[in-house]
Amino acid sequence: MRGLSYPELAIRVLTPFLGDEINEHDFRKIVEDAYATFRHDAVCPLVQSDENSYILELFHGPTLAFKDVAMQFLARLMDHILEMRGQRATIVGATSGDTGGAAIDAFAGRDRTDIVILFPHGRVSPVQQRQMTTIAAPNVHALAIEGNFDDCQNMLKDMFNDHAFRDRVALSGVNSINWARIMAQIVYYFSSALSLGAPDRKVSFTVPTGNFGDILAGYCAKRMGLPIQSLGIATNDNDILARTLATGEYRMEGVVATTSPSMDIQISSNFERLLFEASGRNAAEVRRYMNGLKQNGAFKLEEKTLATVRADFTARRATEAEAAATMKAGLERNAYLMDPHTATAVHVAAQDEKSATPMIVLSTAHPAKFPAAVKDATGVAPALPTWLDGLMDRTETYEVLPADVATVKEYVERNTRAAG
Numbered sequence: 476m477r478g479l480s481y482p483e484l485a486i487r488v489l490t491p492f493l494g495d496e497i498n499e500h501d502f503r504k505i506v507e508d509a510y511a512t513f514r515h516d517a518v519c520p521l522v523q524s525d526e527n528s529y530i531l532e533l534f535h536g537p538t539l540a541f542k543d544v545a546m547q548f549l550a551r552l553m554d555h556i557l558e559m560r561g562q563r564a565t566i567v568g569a570t571s572g573d574t575g576g577a578a579i580d581a582f583a584g585r586d587r588t589d590i591v592i593l594f595p596h597g598r599v600s601p602v603q604q605r606q607m608t609t610i611a612a613p614n615v616h617a618l619a620i621e622g623n624f625d626d627c628q629n630m631l632k633d634m635f636n637d638h639a640f641r642d643r644v645a646l647s648g649v650n651s652i653n654w655a656r657i658m659a660q661i662v663y664y665f666s667s668a669l670s671l672g673a674p675d676r677k678v679s680f681t682v683p684t685g686n687f688g689d690i691l692a693g694y695c696a697k698r699m700g701l702p703i704q705s706l707g708i709a710t711n712d713n714d715i716l717a718r719t720l721a722t723g724e725y726r727m728e729g730v731v732a733t734t735s736p737s738m739d740i741q742i743s744s745n746f747e748r749l750l751f752e753a754s755g756r757n758a759a760e761v762r763r764y765m766n767g768l769k770q771n772g773a774f775k776l777e778e779k780t781l782a783t784v785r786a787d788f789t790a791r792r793a794t795e796a797e798a799a800a801t802m803k804a805g806l807e808r809n810a811y812l813m814d815p816h817t818a819t820a821v822h823v824a825a826q827d828e829k830s831a832t833p834m835i836v837l838s839t840a841h842p843a844k845f846p847a848a849v850k851d852a853t854g855v856a857p858a859l860p861t862w863l864d865g866l867m868d869r870t871e872t873y874e875v876l877p878a879d880v881a882t883v884k885e886y887v888e889r890n891t892r893a894a895g
């Protein structure tokens with residue numbers, strides 16, 4: 476697979492996951508169109524940052540975040556399937572900042588879908604907010620929820636669990652709850668590892684982590700046979716995953732606001748998927764964990780499951796000061812500006828012992844999405860690319876709603892077209 480273009484590689488990696496509802500020709504067109512929206516010929520280029528260290532830039536899509544990689548593909552795939560079936564869908568998504576903008580960009584103006592995005596009021600960056608609130612398309616609805624991301628995601632899960640509501644509005648998801656999101660993210664683990672010599676040479680990854688979707692895609696790549704030495708979870712001060720790997724106990728604490736807001740998460744949704752695999756697909760064990768989380772805000776991992784998780788993953792935290800110092804050092808040493816999420820992971824990766832295995836850090840957002848944090852750390856305010864000119868001056872349209880699922884459901888039924 477070495478030497479293939481990104482779309483060709485995506486077709487090779489993703490084809491085994493397809494059912495028979497889509498033919499080869501249509502799938503090729505979906506993939507090619509999705510990655511034609513990226514502003515870099517390589518789609519996800521790999522940049523060397525040190526002797527054996529690399530940064531995988533995942534932010535060359537329309538909204539400057541790694542979410543575009545999956546979302547541009549997913550929107551086209553869903554549109555195609557809905558068209559073939561003659562159906563419509565209502566998409567409801569929860570975001571801590573980036574999923575929402577990427578989903579709105581990818582689905583805006585599409586005839587067969589309405590999209591409602593729940594974001595935590597006052598807890599996303601101004602650029603992230605405007606990417607959700609300034610898109611004038613009749614099928615787009617942005618809701619600022621008086622709560623945090625976990626509240627938004629909990630309400631979304633409640634909506635999926637209310638089967639009558641789900642069926643009435645033809646509810647569909649674009650969060651990483653949707654497997655197609657994870658599936659599309661597997662591809663860049665392959666593209667970057669292949670360009671460094673895989674499968675003849677192992678590589679390691681460090682991933683800025685919140686909802687655990689991105690790093691789960693890395694785990695899937697490993698299970699598919701990609702020789703990955705280690706998968707490093709990098710967290711900000713919301714370090715529940717780092718604490719869990721250290722102590723064996725997943726224990727919720729309050730969410731704190733950081734300069735990497737997209738990782739301000741305590742309920743890391745896809746960690747449940749990992750636990751299912753690590754427990755040997757023991758549904759009863761995972762159910763016990765999830766009940767513990769709901770009832771007591773905590774659960775303790777079985778020794779065997781913990782050991783299995785630790786065999787594939789390491790986890791560390793970068794504090795706000797460490798992320799800021801990393802952004803500053805990146806600019807001074809390499810004339811390279813990185814965003815706070817990326818800096819979190821670069822700091823964590825640098826704590827590893829020197830190894831002959833190349834380390835690839837996933838860069839999940841363009842620094843211009845977080846200009847205030849980057850300027851505070853480096854003195855330089857990164858400018859938005861020209862295709863986003865005027866973003867900060869456009870009129871915003873959004874509603875503020877309480878973190879109350881009945882109120883949000885009522886909004887969805889009133890404002891979307893698939894019901895009835």
Ligand SMILES: Cc1ncc(COP(=O)(O)O)c(C=O)c1O
Pocket residue numbers: 540541572573574651683684685686687688689690737738816839840
């Ligand atoms: C910029 C950025 N970095 C990292 C993450 C964390 O990714 P995940 O939620 O897949 O762990 C997010 C949110 O998804 C993000 O938007």
Ligand SMILES: N[C@@H](CCOP(=O)(O)O)C(=O)O
Pocket residue numbers: 569570571572573574575649650651652685686688689737738744
């Ligand atoms: N960090 C995410 C949170 C949602 O994650 P997802 O991968 O489940 O969509 C964001 O930026 O919205």
